[in-house]
Amino acid sequence: MKKRINLKKFICVWVLTLIMLLAIPVGALATPKENESQGHGDEQNAIKMEEQTQTKGDYVIQFIVPEEMTEGENELKVIIGQDNKPVESLIVKISAEMDKTDTSMSMKHGNEEKAIVQTMSEDKSGEYSSKIEFKGDGQWNLTVEFLDEKTVFQVHILKGGPNWFVVGGFLGVILMIILVAGVLRYRRSSGGVSNEQ
Amino acid sequence: MNNNTARKNDSFLKRLMGHKLYPGIIQVPVALIFAFVIWELAFGPADPHDNFGTAMTWVLWWPIIPLLFIILGRLWCGICPFATLSDLIQKFVGLNNPVPQFLKKYGMWIIDASFIIITWADHVFGIVGSPRGSAVLLMIIVVGVVLAGAFFERRTWCRYLCFLGGLSGNYSRAGAMELRATPEICASCKTASCYKGNEQAPGCPMFEFPRTMETNANCNLCGYCVKSCPNGSISVKTRIPTEELWSIKKPRFEGAFLAIVILGIVFVQNITMLDIWQGMLETLENLTGTTNYFVTFTITFIIAMGIPILALFFTSFLSHLRTKEGVINNFARFGYALIPLDLAAHLAHNLFHLLAEGKAIFYTFMGLFGTRIESSPALLDTATIQALQYTLIFLGMAGSMYAAYRIAKPKEGKGLVPHIGFILIVALINVVLFYLPMATRM
Numbered sequence: 001m002k003k004r005i006n007l008k009k010f011i012c013v014w015v016l017t018l019i020m021l022l023a024i025p026v027g028a029l030a031t032p033k034e035n036e037s038q039g040h041g042d043e044q045n046a047i048k049m050e051e052q053t054q055t056k057g058d059y060v061i062q063f064i065v066p067e068e069m070t071e072g073e074n075e076l077k078v079i080i081g082q083d084n085k086p087v088e089s090l091i092v093k094i095s096a097e098m099d100k101t102d103t104s105m106s107m108k109h110g111n112e113e114k115a116i117v118q119t120m121s122e123d124k125s126g127e128y129s130s131k132i133e134f135k136g137d138g139q140w141n142l143t144v145e146f147l148d149e150k151t152v153f154q155v156h157i158l159k160g161g162p163n164w165f166v167v168g169g170f171l172g173v174i175l176m177i178i179l180v181a182g183v184l185r186y187r188r189s190s191g192g193v194s195n196e197q
Numbered sequence: 198m199n200n201n202t203a204r205k206n207d208s209f210l211k212r213l214m215g216h217k218l219y220p221g222i223i224q225v226p227v228a229l230i231f232a233f234v235i236w237e238l239a240f241g242p243a244d245p246h247d248n249f250g251t252a253m254t255w256v257l258w259w260p261i262i263p264l265l266f267i268i269l270g271r272l273w274c275g276i277c278p279f280a281t282l283s284d285l286i287q288k289f290v291g292l293n294n295p296v297p298q299f300l301k302k303y304g305m306w307i308i309d310a311s312f313i314i315i316t317w318a319d320h321v322f323g324i325v326g327s328p329r330g331s332a333v334l335l336m337i338i339v340v341g342v343v344l345a346g347a348f349f350e351r352r353t354w355c356r357y358l359c360f361l362g363g364l365s366g367n368y369s370r371a372g373a374m375e376l377r378a379t380p381e382i383c384a385s386c387k388t389a390s391c392y393k394g395n396e397q398a399p400g401c402p403m404f405e406f407p408r409t410m411e412t413n414a415n416c417n418l419c420g421y422c423v424k425s426c427p428n429g430s431i432s433v434k435t436r437i438p439t440e441e442l443w444s445i446k447k448p449r450f451e452g453a454f455l456a457i458v459i460l461g462i463v464f465v466q467n468i469t470m471l472d473i474w475q476g477m478l479e480t481l482e483n484l485t486g487t488t489n490y491f492v493t494f495t496i497t498f499i500i501a502m503g504i505p506i507l508a509l510f511f512t513s514f515l516s517h518l519r520t521k522e523g524v525i526n527n528f529a530r531f532g533y534a535l536i537p538l539d540l541a542a543h544l545a546h547n548l549f550h551l552l553a554e555g556k557a558i559f560y561t562f563m564g565l566f567g568t569r570i571e572s573s574p575a576l577l578d579t580a581t582i583q584a585l586q587y588t589l590i591f592l593g594m595a596g597s598m599y600a601a602y603r604i605a606k607p608k609e610g611k612g613l614v615p616h617i618g619f620i621l622i623v624a625l626i627n628v629v630l631f632y633l634p635m636a637t638r639m
Contacts, residue, residue: 072244162240163329170336174343181290181347188292 056149058082063144063153070158071137077129078120078144086126092146093119096132099139099154210374210433214420223276231278235339238332242564248328249561254335255325256554260547262361263540266368267438270375274365274417279338280355280402283346293350296357296404304357305451309458311360316462317498320469321491352402356415366414367455371439371536371596376407376416376423382430383408391422391431398424407431412441414452439596442533443603450525453532456539457509460623461502463542467630468501469494505623509535512619516612531616534601538620541593542627545586549631552577552585579634586631594624 052063062079076094080087095117120128134140134157142153213219230253237250245251265273274280287293300307315324315334324330338359345354355362378391391407394400398421401407405415407422408430423431468474481493513528520527555576563570577585597620605613 070243072242073246162332166329166333167239167336170333170340173340177340177343177347178286178290181286181292185290185292 052153054151054153056151059087059149061144061149061151063142065155068158069134069155071134073131073133074157075129075131076142077123077127079127080146081126086124088125089122090128090146091119092122092128092144093117094130094132095143095145096134097141097143098136099141208432208434210435211423211431214376214418214433215423216420217424219420220275224278224281227276228278228281235332235335238328238335241328243328245326245328246557247561247564247569249558249565251325251328251331252554252558252561254331256550257558260544260551262365263368263543263547266365267372267540268374269418270369270372270413271362271365271415271417272374274355274359274362274403275419277355277361279342279359280352280417282339283342283352283354284402286343286346287350290347291350292348294348296349296353300353300357305363305449305455307358308360308363309451309455311358312363312455312458312462313502315360316465317495320465320494320498351400351404352417355417356403363455364459367452367459367536368540369413369416370441370445370533371540372413372441373435373438374418374433375413375436375441376418376431376433377410378407378422378426379430379432380408382428386428386430388427390425390427394421395425395427398422400425411444411446439537439600442536442600443606445533448526448529448533450529450532453529453535454506456532456535457505458502459539459543460535461505463539463546464505464626464630465498465501466546467627469497471630471633473633508619508622512615515615518612520608520612527612530604531601531612534597534604534616535620535623537596537600538590538593538623538627541589541596542623545589545593545627545631548585548589549582552582553579583631587628590624590627590631594620597624 049064050067052065054061054063060081062081064077064079066074078092078094080090080092097116116132118130118132120130123129132142137157140155140157142155144151144153234250234253237248238254241250242248262273318334319325322330324334341358342354345352345358386408388395389406389408390397390400392400392405401422402419403415403417407416407426410416418433423433468477477497478493481496482488485492485496487493509528509532510524513524513531516531517524517527522530552575554574556572557574560570560572560574598617601613601616601620602610605611605616
């Protein structure tokens with residue numbers, strides 16, 4: 001090998017670069033424990049969760065959903081507790097229905113607003129989950145039923161379309177590069193200078 | 198021997214590459230499919246389960262790409278849509294400036310770093326699990342490709358900046374196909390058309406001089422040199438996979454480093470898709486006092502990436518006690534021996550996605566026409582997939598051990614034992630990881 005690599009310098013540069021690169025988003029996005037719940041352990045780990053809590057009789061019902069829900073399938077979780085203890089082995093049903101008071105939704109989706117009903121499965125003690133497919137954007141009512149209790153949560157579903165700001169930004173940058181290169185090439189060729197082989 | 202007789206004696210591969218329609222005839226459909234995939238990712242269903250672009254990118258393309266490298270070398274790079282885009286940009290607005298010195302010097306390190314950062318970003322931002330995230334990643338690459346194509350000569354992006362190019366360069370060293378010039382014919386050549394190009398074809402887009410080329414690492418089998426060589430010196434033939442690994446004359450530390458980085462990445466990919474990952478996260482959350490995934494994953498990532506790198510440094514340290522060469526030199530020489538195991542572990546990991554989720558490609562394709570199919574996406578059962586994974590790991594381990602043996606042979610086998618031990622430990626860890634149940638992408 002032509003040149004010896006300085007091991008100390010190499011390790012220092014690498015460690016520093018990595019720490020700097022990784023520390024920027026970590027520092028910017030770090031929040032204390034109680035404000036955030038964790039992800040799911042696969043490649044969708046970065047999903048932030050939102051929590052709503054209601055009390056029905058002796059029961060405390062925590063409703064946990066992704067902070068940003070878009071059209072399509074979304075996983076919903078319900079934690080049911082009584083006297084600070086999880087309530088196990090319940091038959092919990094969840095039904096999702098478009099909010100009929102949201103007139104813009106009724107106009108958009110016509111007769112599609114039939115309620116979707118599903119039985120939730122118990123993942124852990126007192127924790128029930130289910131995946132629901134939301135076929136339209138806007139306000140949805142989610143009704144959780146167990147024993148004789150019934151409680152309604154509201155969620156807002158976003159349109160699953162592209163982020164035009166991001167797409168437009170990239171296209172703008174690409175066009176800018178092409179434009180700059182084109183102008184420079186034109187100037188170079190009109191000036192009679194070329195780097196081509 | 199006249200030209201006609203010479204042509205008849207050419208291998209099928211050489212005749213294919215010398216054909217005027219090659220590689221354009223493959224580039225065009227690949228570019229069209231890619232354009233549709235990026236469109237689907239950016240504008241198709243937001244749910245990855247329903248997105249054809251996600252299935253094509255992460256269930257089909259990414260899993261089979263290492264297989265392509267081992268069978269066909271860097272042929273993918275020759276037909277890659279990013280390379281096609283770079284050529285197009287260059288043709289119309291390219292300034293063809295020489296490649297900056299820092300890119301020539303540190304290109305491989307940029308590739309190493311970008312590979313690490315992309316893997317990290319995938320986990321914290323959920324790139325694979327989000328069609329929009331995947332589209333953003335591809336668009337970032339497109340911006341880089343356009344920039345390199347517009348300002349610099351040849352395929353600067355592919356040679357010095359593409360993270361997949363770094364991976365393919367390493368893997369294709371173990372590949373079963375090679376393109377080489379015939380030194381006796383080249384000795385009398387005064388044109389160097391293979392590098393400079395002529396009216397038949399452009400010069401080598403990868404900045405290689407085929408006349409002196411001894412490695413597959415930077416040959417994308419575009420066939421330009423086959424077309425431009427006036428003496429028919431170029432031959433394209435099959436060879437024993439991994440053969441090149443022990444005949445590298447100038448082992449490069451950054452190349453060996455990439456090999457161990459890939460091993461760490463596969464390790465991270467595997468561990469975060471296992472059921473035990475949740476337990477590990479919870480332990481880490483208790484230790485750090487935060488449930489913020491950015492923090493916990495970053496710590497895990499640094500540890501998981503650091504362990505294999507430090508372990509190889511330690512192995513090289515033990516080995517250098519016998520070989521009496523520098524630790525870095527030892528690292529660079531033997532690091533290449535890890536490539537077969539890298540390939541095997543990478544393939545075994547991706548095999549799970551391909552075989553356990555392969556039908557999703559068809560389901561999402563049907564979804565484009567409004568037909569929704571709700572059925573298991575698995576092509577094979579878990580036990581069969583695991584058997585294939587173990588077989589791959591065994592083959593990779595055998596390939597790496599043999600490569601290490603051949604690398605050590607010129608020095609009478611000195612310093613071999615620590616590296617054999619390291620390969621064995623890495624293979625065993627992989628077997629354990631593949632034994633555990635894994636999460637799916639779709």
